[in-house]
Amino acid sequence: MYTFNSKIRYSEVGSDAALTIESLINYFQDSTIFQTQSGPASIGYLKENGLAWVLSAWQITVNRYPKLCEDVTIGTMPYELKGAMGLRNFFMDSADGERLAVANSIWTLVDVEKEMPSRITEEIASAYVLDEKLDMDYGSRKILLPKDGEKIECQSIEITRGQIDTNKHVNNGQYIRMAVDCLGNEEFKISKLRAEYKRQARLGDVLFPVVIKSKKEDNDIYTVCLNNSEGDPVCLVELI
Numbered sequence: 001m002y003t004f005n006s007k008i009r010y011s012e013v014g015s016d017a018a019l020t021i022e023s024l025i026n027y028f029q030d031s032t033i034f035q036t037q038s039g040p041a042s043i044g045y046l047k048e049n050g051l052a053w054v055l056s057a058w059q060i061t062v063n064r065y066p067k068l069c070e071d072v073t074i075g076t077m078p079y080e081l082k083g084a085m086g087l088r089n090f091f092m093d094s095a096d097g098e099r100l101a102v103a104n105s106i107w108t109l110v111d112v113e114k115e116m117p118s119r120i121t122e123e124i125a126s127a128y129v130l131d132e133k134l135d136m137d138y139g140s141r142k143i144l145l146p147k148d149g150e151k152i153e154c155q156s157i158e159i160t161r162g163q164i165d166t167n168k169h170v171n172n173g174q175y176i177r178m179a180v181d182c183l184g185n186e187e188f189k190i191s192k193l194r195a196e197y198k199r200q201a202r203l204g205d206v207l208f209p210v211v212i213k214s215k216k217e218d219n220d221i222y223t224v225c226l227n228n229s230e231g232d233p234v235c236l237v238e239l240i
Helices: 021-037 043-048 122-126 172-183
Strands: 002-007 051-062 071-082 085-094 099-111 150-153 192-197 206-216 219-227 233-239
Touching: 002 021, 021 043, 021 051, 021 071, 021 085, 021 099, 021 172, 043 051, 051 172, 172 192, 172 206, 172 219, 172 233
Parallel strands: none
Antiparallel strands: 002 071, 051 099, 051 192, 071 085, 085 099, 150 206, 192 233, 206 219, 219 233
């Protein structure tokens, strides 16, 4: 397990002075980068070998969003490495041990030149100590579009430099930001999130979001399809 401590910054909160969902994802992403950079299979090693870890799916449950200046602990642990796939948990706890949020993620090791999955090498596998899976409600990585529901087409989004990461494609957290912005509802507080990453968007690409609003029991569910110019989904995001 890898952990680090932090304090919720003003730049990470919304109008309610609580951590935003995209800032939570940034904390989770930073924790895995910190752990990776502390071992032999760093970003530099991956780049030298023409490899990159690409996120395939997120599942996040938020119990409570921490407030401005609240002290938190962020942690991550890989729990399975198999073939080209890596599975990893994350958590955020309050200073007194309250579990604020928990997440599961699925990653694929990719040959950058061939744009194909690449089997995890012994050197990469040996860089990580596997832990037990965290206790959470694990859902499917696949997001099914609701058959019924109100469908809303949103304004197109052109990808800019600020949305690109070291892999030269849109950072996974940026897709979540786009999906949340499409809702246009500041009062909607996300308690559960799933994201399925199907394709890569790069600088200058244009995405065409479609929001489908449906209901499950008493919960509003927003499924956001971030489609490319051919109408194929680049990323699907389910927000509850």
